[in-house]
Amino acid sequence: MKQFKIGVSQKLDMLKFKNLGQEREKEINKAKIENPTTYRVNELVSILHPSKIKVKVARIEKETEDTKSFYLQPVDQEKMPPFLPGMYVTLAIKKDGRTFKRAYSISGCDKNRSYYRITIKKVENGIVSKYMHEECMLNDLFIILGPFGHFTYQPLRDSKKMVFIAGGSGITPFMSYLQNDHFKESIDSLTLFYGAKSEFDLIFKKEIDEIVSRNPKIKVIYVLSEQKRDDYAYGFIDEEKLLKENLEEKSIFVSGPPAMYFSLNEVFKKLDVPNKFIRHDIFREIPIDLQNETFKLTIKMLDKTITIPCHGNETLIESMEKGRVKTLVHCTVGECGFCRSKLLSGEVKTENASVRIKDQENKYIHPCVTYPLSDVTIEIPIK
Numbered sequence: 001m002k003q004f005k006i007g008v009s010q011k012l013d014m015l016k017f018k019n020l021g022q023e024r025e026k027e028i029n030k031a032k033i034e035n036p037t038t039y040r041v042n043e044l045v046s047i048l049h050p051s052k053i054k055v056k057v058a059r060i061e062k063e064t065e066d067t068k069s070f071y072l073q074p075v076d077q078e079k080m081p082p083f084l085p086g087m088y089v090t091l092a093i094k095k096d097g098r099t100f101k102r103a104y105s106i107s108g109c110d111k112n113r114s115y116y117r118i119t120i121k122k123v124e125n126g127i128v129s130k131y132m133h134e135e136c137m138l139n140d141l142f143i144i145l146g147p148f149g150h151f152t153y154q155p156l157r158d159s160k161k162m163v164f165i166a167g168g169s170g171i172t173p174f175m176s177y178l179q180n181d182h183f184k185e186s187i188d189s190l191t192l193f194y195g196a197k198s199e200f201d202l203i204f205k206k207e208i209d210e211i212v213s214r215n216p217k218i219k220v221i222y223v224l225s226e227q228k229r230d231d232y233a234y235g236f237i238d239e240e241k242l243l244k245e246n247l248e249e250k251s252i253f254v255s256g257p258p259a260m261y262f263s264l265n266e267v268f269k270k271l272d273v274p275n276k277f278i279r280h281d282i283f284r285e286i287p288i289d290l291q292n293e294t295f296k297l298t299i300k301m302l303d304k305t306i307t308i309p310c311h312g313n314e315t316l317i318e319s320m321e322k323g324r325v326k327t328l329v330h331c332t333v334g335e336c337g338f339c340r341s342k343l344l345s346g347e348v349k350t351e352n353a354s355v356r357i358k359d360q361e362n363k364y365i366h367p368c369v370t371y372p373l374s375d376v377t378i379e380i381p382i383k
């Protein structure tokens, strides 16, 4: 075998190579480069979509006898985050040392996103809606989370011919659609059916009429259930009224009380409207039979076990808020999974929860949309 002799220059090369690591380290140290603790892309994301937004009530408008709009301006940033029409925010209020969170659709904003408008109907037993109507003042500060939500127009999925069906305060998500130029340019036609008890209960009528008068693609049909007037349709939004609109190949978005969803679903079945064309906004259905019942809710969290009363007309999260149990909630409408908990015992009714099939099999629930039907024990998995 041929032997190679190592010459002086090769020995010097090896020596240089041996010292290379140390020299490189010296050069790096000289440059004084510090590893970044944040990245610009993350900074931009947290400016555009902060996890919590501190807002100030800049304006309050009475819309109808039991409905008010609140204009929420950002406190620590110039603009509110971008959102798609149909999305909602979660509003957190503090009352008697307890925090209550509820979701409200964004009913509008200006072109600069200098505010979000949310519109709240006063509900007799609604802690947050009553607080906002009776106690909220100009310049009050709140925290909101979001925007969240899937009640959005998706051009790849939805038709360019749209039908919106709103009942009562269910008009709120549609207002952000009607204000959005990009949406209006994207579609070919839109018919809005808007049902209310009387003309005095129609929220935003003037605003809707103005938008419709400026946009020939949009038509509105007001339907009053308790008042007969020549210029309005009378009764409920039913098969007869929908049949006057050709529903073929149209996407139908529905937002209103649960009773309206159920009756319209029957109509859609009868008219053979394919499910892919129907979209519902989030709604809650309180189990009617047990509304006046009070049960026991036992919560296991970390190494603690707490038992509080829970009522048949309140979600488990609402009972926890009242019982001063710290809650883990974001969306409050069953979508985000932040409140995911395991049902250890008891019967419940749960609506609209986006719970994965495997989770359902393993008895995981979203307590923000779950009502008790008996005494209930849940475990909140916190590590």
Ligand code: FES
Binding pocket: 328, 329, 330, 331, 332, 333, 334, 335, 336, 337, 338, 339, 340, 366, 367, 368, 369
């Ligand atoms: S808080 Fe989002 S699913 Fe319950």
